[in-house]
Amino acid sequence: MRNPNGYGGVSKLKGNRRKPYVARITDGYRDTGSQIYKVLRIL
DSSP states (O other): OOOOTTSOEEEEOSSSOSSOEEEEEEEEEOTTSOEEEEEEEEO
8 A cells, every 4th residue: 555645755875785774754844845755764
């Protein structure tokens, strides 16, 4: 199942890492309309 729009998501980090994914949630919005993310956990 997918999250609705604006609920954050999972993104992949650059480089050769042991845990290359990170979960982010939306913490708010900037004046330009882009999202401010808060890192929830490195997966």
